[in-house]
Amino acid sequence: MNPVLPSPGLRAPVTRMRMLATGLLVAMAALFALARALDHVHPAWGFVRAFAEAAMVGGLADWFAVTALFRHPLGVPVPHTAIIPRNKDRIGDSLAVFLRTNFLVPSIVVRRMARLDVAAAIGRVLAAPPREGPRRASKLAVTLLESLGDERLGALFKSAAAQRLRALNIAPLAGQVLSAALAEGRHRPVVNGAILWVGQALAANEALFRQMIHDRAGSVLRWTGLDETLSSKILDGIFKLLGDMAEDPNHSLRTKIEEGLILFAERLQHDAELQAKVAAWRDAALANPAVAAWLDGLWQSARATMLRTARDPHAVGGGRLGEALRQFGTTLQEDARVRFAVNRFARRAIGGLVATYGDQIVTLVSDTIRRWDSATVTDRLENAVGRDLQYIRINGTLVGGLVGLLIHTVDLFA
Structure with missing residues (x-):
């Protein structure tokens, strides 16, 4: 490089x-x-x-x-x-240590950012972008994306995404979402779809079920032909039960299903053993190569989108998106509460990034200089x-x- x-x-x-x-x-x-x-x-x-x-x-x-x-x-x-x-490599290591010690320290970054009105600066640029601003920003963004290296940036992105997913306690969140869906009745189309799917699967495999009943029936039933009658009665009863459940939203079996879902939602939010199992499933899924490939594809798509946007700066400044950005810039300049919230978010975000990825940034600087x-x-x-x-x-x-x-x-x- x-x-x-x-x-x-x-x-x-x-x-x-x-x-x-x-x-x-x-x-x-x-x-x-x-x-x-x-x-x-x-x-x-x-x-x-x-x-x-x-x-x-x-x-x-x-x-x-x-x-x-x-x-x-x-x-x-x-x-x-x-x-x-x-001493090129040693100079690179010393520069990286200098950056880590004097700049990439969360307390120092947050303290210096406290004196900066980031929101107002962003608001001025968004409300009245300079004539050469989009072109220069576009050129800088393309240069950074292309020069920093797809492999290393992709590794940082995937590592950050995987780390965030591992830190996420999925079970209580899923329990809250399920509880909200049950309270608002949004589970009913899902239950209807499940009933319909079971009916279709049973109809498509009716011959298989009849053969299973025939194989398990006694010799007397098979000799008298009652096994066929028994299988027809069983299948007709199941089809009737599914039909009744599909037509009657207050069917007793549907009520039992809803009670089970409510209990499951409560367990997701409060059962430590179930939460540990869900966390283990989450970690196993993240360790799966298919998930790594999915994250890589997500990064490649995001990078391609960023490059396309950066190479066409006028696409950002035009149309509804450009108008929305200009309105947001005006709001940032005029609304003190929004400006305070954005500044606080910027301080916390930058401080969190420095605390989490400071060492990786230092390694990136050192390794980049070594490759020069x-x-x-x-x-x-x-x-x-x-x-x-x-x-x-x-x-x-x-x-x-x-x-x-x-x-x-x-x-x-x-």
Whole structure:
């Protein structure tokens, strides 16, 4: 993966500064040679010589120090040079630890977010999005989604989803949903469907049931043919029972079924043993490869949707969705209660994310830097901070010259 670092377009200014620093060093060397040749002509040339000599020493020392950060000076593998490429992985680990210690701490994040009015900022953007905002946001979103890596982001998504599902106590929630459905009568279509399905299954397999009764009947019944009569009576009775249940919503057997469902809903909410069994079923289902494949498909679908939306920023800003977003932005700016709720949710959400996934984010940073190519990282880092580094060379040359001039003056007049 290529690092997301400053553009190579910064190379030209850095090259100019490097040429200026090197040219100044060469000029000091030429001035030293000239002053050395004319030293006998006039005592003033001694001052010039001292300045140029010390300037060369200072410039060379700073050139060596600056170069040693990124490569071996003149290609010679001097110890403790090429510091950045040799220690790229350690720098990545140190950066990750620095982020975890100083930024990805829930208390620090929540405290800093308390000073931010996130809701108002979001409201201003949604109510009156800047002209270039959608395009820039779209480009940034696409870059992030494509550069961070599908595999790692997908693993984070699936891990978070599975963790949330494991933390969810399904049994009481299912019991509450079932109780609400029973209270509102929403279970009746399900019971009707079950009765209809049983009737259809029995009709479709009538020959099988008759054969089962025939096989289990005694020899006397089979010899007299009463087994056929018995099977017809049994099947007719079952069909009649199912018909009565389908037609009569107050049928006694339907009442028994409803009583059983009510009892089951109560057990789901209050029976610890049943809740433990449901939790075990939940964990077994999450460990099933089919569920992992389903989560992967869910992530791929969500990622594809995000990419499609990000590549078409005007689709978000137009139509009913765009109008709804603008209205929500206005509400965020004008309604203090909504703004307070959104800010509180943002603080809690970000704090929870940091607490839960801080270590994984740190690992993502460290592993990403480890995958970067050393030469590319070195080149782009040098281009990013190169201007300041070349100023160090220039300052070292001039300061060294002034120090040499001062020493020569003190030595001359002491």
